[in-house]
Amino acid sequence: MLQERYDLEKKLDGVLEEYNPNKKMRDVLKTQLGKHGILNSEFQQVWLRNTSLDGVELPLIYLLTKYLYERTGESSIETSKYFTETEIKDGDIYVREVVDETLEYPITFEDVLRCREDQYNFYLSIQQIKKLLDSKIITYNFDTQRSPKHKVNNDGGLIKVININRQAVKEITKDLLENNFITNCITFNLLQDGKDSFVYNEKKNELTILSGEVNVIDGFHRCLSMINALSINPNLEYITEVRFTNWGVEKCRNFIFQEDKKNKINKRYIQSVVNTGKWGNKVIGKLNDGNGDLKGKITTDFALVKINKAFTMFDFMSNAVDTLWDIKTNMDVSNLSNYLTDFFDHIIGYKAEDFVEDVGKSREKSVVTMPAMFIGYLSLAKKLQDDPNKYEKLEAFLNKTDFNIESQEWLKLNIINRSKKPTITLNKSNVKNIINYFNELV
Numbered sequence: 359m360l361q362e363r364y365d366l367e368k369k370l371d372g373v374l375e376e377y378n379p380n381k382k383m384r385d386v387l388k389t390q391l392g393k394h395g396i397l398n399s400e401f402q403q404v405w406l407r408n409t410s411l412d413g414v415e416l417p418l419i420y421l422l423t424k425y426l427y428e429r430t431g432e433s434s435i436e437t438s439k440y441f442t443e444t445e446i447k448d449g450d451i452y453v454r455e456v457v458d459e460t461l462e463y464p465i466t467f468e469d470v471l472r473c474r475e476d477q478y479n480f481y482l483s484i485q486q487i488k489k490l491l492d493s494k495i496i497t498y499n500f501d502t503q504r505s506p507k508h509k510v511n512n513d514g515g516l517i518k519v520i521n522i523n524r525q526a527v528k529e530i531t532k533d534l535l536e537n538n539f540i541t542n543c544i545t546f547n548l549l550q551d552g553k554d555s556f557v558y559n560e561k562k563n564e565l566t567i568l569s570g571e572v573n574v575i576d577g578f579h580r581c582l583s584m585i586n587a588l589s590i591n592p593n594l595e596y597i598t599e600v601r602f603t604n605w606g607v608e609k610c611r612n613f614i615f616q617e618d619k620k621n622k623i624n625k626r627y628i629q630s631v632v633n634t635g636k637w638g639n640k641v642i643g644k645l646n647d648g649n650g651d652l653k654g655k656i657t658t659d660f661a662l663v664k665i666n667k668a669f670t671m672f673d674f675m676s677n678a679v680d681t682l683w684d685i686k687t688n689m690d691v692s693n694l695s696n697y698l699t700d701f702f703d704h705i706i707g708y709k710a711e712d713f714v715e716d717v718g719k720s721r722e723k724s725v726v727t728m729p730a731m732f733i734g735y736l737s738l739a740k741k742l743q744d745d746p747n748k749y750e751k752l753e754a755f756l757n758k759t760d761f762n763i764e765s766q767e768w769l770k771l772n773i774i775n776r777s778k779k780p781t782i783t784l785n786k787s788n789v790k791n792i793i794n795y796f797n798e799l800v
Contacts, residue, residue, distance in 0.1 A: 361440050366423065367411040369434045373426055374407055383429055390425045391418075395454030399492045399585050406522060406582075420449035461493040463569055467602070470565040472558055476550075476604045478565055479543075484534075484584045484596040487544075490572075491581060496546060499573040502610035523579060530583035534596060543599040544577030545613075550606040565602065575603075575610050637685035638676035644695035646672070651706040651713070652699070660782055663729055666717040670732040677789060678733045682740040701739045704749055708756050721780070726761040728780050730773045733789055734796035741797055755800050771795055 359366075377383055384405055391401050396418060404414060404422065411419065420441055427435050437446060470480040482490075490496040533539035548554045554570030574581055580598070587594055605613070646656040656675055657668035685691060706713040712720035712727050720727050738755065742748035768774050772781050772788045784792075 359440055359445065360442060363416075363419070363440075366419070366435065366440045369432075370411060370419070370423060370426070371407065373430060373432050373435055374405065377426075377430060378405065378407070386429065387422075387425050391421055394421055394452055396421070397492055398494070399488065400589060403582070403585055403589065407524070416445070417449050417452040417454075420445060421452065424449065461489055461495055463495075464566050465490075465495065466564050466566040468562075468564055470558065470563050470602075472560070478558065478602040480565070480600055480602065481597050482600050484588060484594055484598070487581060487598070488585055488588055491585065495567075496572050496574055496581070498578065499549070499571070499575075501607050502547060502549070502573050502575045502614075522582070526579050527582050527586065530580060531586040531590075534583060534587040534594065535591060539596070541596075541598055542580075543601050544580055545575050545601040545603060547573050547575045547603045547605050547610055549573060550604055550609075554604060556604065573610075575613065576601075636676065636680070637683075637691065638679035639672075640688070640691045641679050641683075641685070641695050641698070642672055642675045644691065645675070645698055645702070648695065648699055650699035650703050652702045663780060666721070669713070669717075669727055670729040674729055674733055674784065674789075675736065677786075678736045678793065681789060681793065682736060697743065698736075698739060701748075701752075702735065704752055705735060705756070708753055721763075723763055724761045725763055725765075725768045725773050728768075728773050730771075730781050730784060730788075730792060733784075733792045734773075737793040737796040738800055741800060751800050759799065 387405070388398060388401050392398070394417075400418075404411070404418075414422075420437070423435050423440065424437050426432070427437055441449065467480050467482075470478050472478050487496075530539060548556060548567060549571045551571065555568040556570070557566050557568065558564070559566070584596070584598075587596075603610075603613075642656060645652055646654065652669070655669040656672050657663065657670075658672045659668075660671065662668040663671070679685075679694075683690075683694060685694065709726055712724060717727050725731055738752065742751055745751060763774065763778050769776065771792050772784060773792070775781055781788075
């Protein structure tokens with residue numbers, strides 16, 4: 359090489375971090391590297407920065423540098439600065455010899471113990487798990503996993519990304535390689551969505567998956583660590599217990615809630631997304647997933663509020679709904695979510711200059727889009743629900759109310775803090791005070 363490899367690795371790592379949210383670039387690079395025999399799982403480890411670049415073979419370092427430079431134009435990783443003519447020539451024609459071990463349905467597992475009709479246990483080697491991941495039989499599903507992170511992509515859009523604890527992956531990888539990792543159970547779930555099909559042969563103790571989507575719902579970091587460890591020692595011997603389940607999304611989330619008692623997950627995520635039996639969660643879930651102006655604007659991640667990608671917090675809304683309405687059936691949920699969709703469409707439409715044109719600018723001078731204000735709006739929605747002139751009264755409220763951020767009233771109500779920033783948490787007393795205050799305004 360023309361320069362120290364370590365210098366290039368530092369530059370590459372920075373470029374990978376910057377472009378990580380770009381799915382289009384990821385898919386292009388995956389295709390280009392695939393032509394050189396680079397497996398998807400190996401590329402994924404590098405792309406997600408779960409494997410140290412100093413352990414990656416030189417031809418892959420060259421190819422990664424070449425294709426990233428071609429796509430990004432980042433001068434810091436220009437190939438001619440680091441690689442000799444011979445290395446470039448050899449890298450361009452490099453093709454790793456690959457034995458196609460791609461798995462396809464049906465897939466049969468042996469020595470399987472049936473615990474109940476939707477749950478089975480068996481053992482797999484680390485190599486078998488890698489084959490399942492390489493073949494995309496085992497995938498990651500945000501709906502059946504722990505709380506995701508959010509990133510803004512290069513187009514300004516908001517995307518979910520896998521919440522990876524890199525230090526945990528590094529430590530588990532080390533323990534696996536040193537034969538110090540104590541075997542524990544990984545959970546794979548065949549998603550119960552109408553496309554799932556499997557059979558169990560009780561005489562032979564064999565489980566055969568015929569079709570469907572299999573997700574890892576507990577043990578994702580261990581799977582990443584296994585792939586990492588095998589890239590360093592392909593002959594590594596390790597057997598792990600596998601729990602195979604056939605559950606729908608709701609039961610998977612209940613399982614996550616149960617596991618959270620051992621390994622804590624984001625509290626707001628648990629209270630909102632995972633606790634599917636809470637009536638307020640059902641209403642706000644429909645509001646957030648529907649087609650109104652609040653779609654995608656209710657979050658469990660306060661960071662999204664700070665960067666103006668969301669309006670309010672899921673728990674604020676859900677707890678307020680449970681306080682204001684006596685919901686008893688799913689029909690009540692449906693009717694209320696439809697009403698609230700219309701109600702908030704009126705608020706957002708009437709105050710488009712705040713909610714649509716520039717949320718950040720609005721929050722510098724007004725509280726109208728502050729997260730805790732939505733508790734007040736729900737209080738208005740409850741009081742006006744059966745009023746035939748509800749929307750005229752709502753507009754009158756929006757016209758006459760002083761939303762100026764300098765008003766001490768909003769500080770007293772904990773809508774904002776002393777720094778004139780959105781309030782992050784509210785207790786029950788705060789919520790009741792906001793509800794009562796808004797109830798007197800119309």
